[in-house]
Amino acid sequence: MLRVDAEQHQQEYFFDKIRTINLEVILDIQKDIDPHDMISLVFLLYKVPDTALQRLIVFQRVSKDVSYNNINLLYDWALNVQTSPTWRYEFLEALTICRLYHVIRKLGFSISHVKDRYLPGNLNVSIYVNPIKKALYKLCENINANNLLRLKKTLLTYDIDTSEYEACELIILQLMCQKFITLSESKIEKTLSNNKCEVEKLIMIVENISELKKIALELREIQNKINNESSLPAPHINGTPVMSTSAADPKTKLVDKIEESFIDLCHLHAEDISGVTLKSDTKLAKDAYPIKNTNRIGICCIINQEEFYPSKESIEGNIQTYALENRLGSTKDQLALEHTMSSLNFKIRSCCNVNHKDMFKFIKCVILNDVCPEDSIFVLCILSHGIRGHVYAADSVKVKVEDIQNLLDSDEASNLHGIPKVLILQACQVDEQNAHSRLVADGPLPNYFLRKSDFLIYWATAPEYEAYRDEQKGSIFIQTLCSMIAKKARHEHLYDIFTKVTDLVSGICSKLKCAQVPIFESTLRKKLYMQIPQL
The missing domain is CATH 3.40.50.1460 (Rossmann fold)
Structure with missing residues (x-):
């Protein structure tokens, strides 16, 4: 009985805190968010990709300036979604997905309760934020500089130039703007427009970057789930033949032998070839x-x-x-x-x-x-x-x-x-x-x-x-x-x-x-x- 009362009290406390989120709070909170996280939040929250991309292009240029927060990206978003009854919940879910726990704590929420509610690490759970966006955010968070460069080079072969973008989120938004990928924002919109979530082209690119294969599989599963299709197994992708020295590989013991072999090769250089003088009268x-x-x-x-x-x-x-x-x-x-x-x-x-x-x-x-x-x-x-x-x-x-x-x-x-x-x-x-x-x-x-x-x-x-x-x-x-x-x-x-x-x-x-x-x-x-x- 005490446990039920505690849970009920926790729920009431949660809803009380949700109601305290208003435009003034958003205006204050956005000052505590660094540029990288701001880009992620805009990516997750803005409904129109063209608007998000154009705002972030400007933001990218000025974000190194101390007064970058005057752009008011979150405030403007909140101002435009006031008529939505769920905008506060969507904002809190986006904060949780981005793991901005210092902001969540400042808003007065229990971190453990918010994590249990929104499950940021589970791509199959998304309440207010677009589920495919949540998966794409994970892609952006896991792509390193080398793989980001690979992605840009690959997109150039599709005549899509994303070289000016420093963040992966801007690249994804560009793909959305050019209809290279399409997302259904909600089940209602999907029903009305009969649009399907189509990110297969991007998935095919991502699964050809070995470190991101798992994310590609997750993206495909979520896409199929959204489209009410049965999950299809991703194509089997073989690894590239390279000499492995990982602990699980039977060739681990080769390391010492490889060292020994290359040392043996070095002895072949003992002859000083640069000091040899050719005889000019020698004929072939x-x-x-x-x-x-x-x-x-x-x-x-x-x-x-x-x-x-x-x-x-x-x-x-x-x-x-x-x-x-x-x-x-x-x-x-x-x-x-x-x-x-x-x-x-x-x-x-x-x-x-x-x-x-x-x-x-x-x-x-x-x-x-x-x-x-x-x-x-x-x-x-x-x-x-x-x-x-x-x-x-x-x-x-x-x-x-x-x-x-x-x-x-x-x-x-x-x-x-x-x-x-x-x-x-x-x-x-x-x-x-x-x-x-x-x-x-x-x-x-x-x-x-x-x-x-x-x-x-x-x-x-x-x-x-x-x-x-x-x-x-x-x-x-x-x-x-x-x-x-x-x-x-x-x-x-x-x-x-x-x-x-x-x-x-x-x-x-x-x-x-x-x-x-x-x-x-x-x-x-x-x-x-x-x-x-x-x-």
Whole structure:
């Protein structure tokens, strides 16, 4: 009986306090709310997205000024909803969702009672605030700076420019204004307008950002619930093949072995290649490609795809079936390649994180503007994720290696005709349908072999295998390759060097119990040296 009386008293106290919330209180309270939380409250409370967005754009510009609270965003909202009998409850629920407990306490409410009433952590419970907005607020709260940048890049592929917005809430409002997503504000409005909640396009983007997959699932469930549809399971999304060292992963014990392997690779650099003096009268035999100028061997073009984001083409075209993780450690590979190749008198041209169209533009630009008649070799290195016969661009669109090869052999690249072209590809070659298969392959598909002449393509791993990368030191393949080229380039031709690299990488990966076997394929007609060999 005492418990019932206490609960009744608590309810009466709650309603008494609700009635004390008026315009003067709102005017005073908004002074205690910081800019970040103010943006969240406007997002949750304003019914018209265009109004909310325009007010917040101005607010974003002036919020760093000490007098920003004079904009009166909450006061103006409260002034316009005075006729609604539930506006005070909606305001309190929004404060609770944003966990502004210092404000709630100042209003005189019991924090525990308010939390029990509105359940801010439960996305399936929403009384006055739009339930999908509550879920979208959670998205905004959980998105970090890197993923916010990914989202902006992805939206650009839909011709939606949100680059000026600092907060995720403004981006969501922009999507609402452009009808990229639509929200039903209430069950009554939904019944009258026959509108459905449509946030599937945004969900498809979010689920391609690995850290936000759970929120994407929750958004889809709430959308289906609002639309009176049965909850459909989200599509299965495979993880990106990277070397994991988490505690739950059986490869945890690899950490020490990886350290040991990279220490072993360092010994390959013991030879001081910069101090070697070439003999000017040394000549290459007729069974080798000529080196025209020892001071400039050729061009080394490096494309380092380290950061990825989903794009309209990758999402709507089902080009990419799982979220691509950022390739931490890939910069180490880029630097190793740049150092190694420049020490051998190659001119270096590098780019990072380019979409599939810009990949080809970059290669064309290098061919047209940087390749000289005196160049003896053209080297193209691509560091990325991959599947069999393809590499991924930064916009998660897969690019056929054959298309890259065709470009290098096209009329546009006539200045490369007749000189050897080396493609070095640090990427996996697992099957698209089974991105995590570790089955040993008998060999490439019959139509996989090169048909062009003067090409040498070196993959980090054979078909159906993965290529492993340490997130701090770089990939096993590229680091081994750079070490062996630095040690052997002045004595041996590339075919023999690549053979030694394959042996070393296979041995290291066998020790680490990782399935990776590099493979190279050649239509070279002669031996290919990167330097005139010393006698």
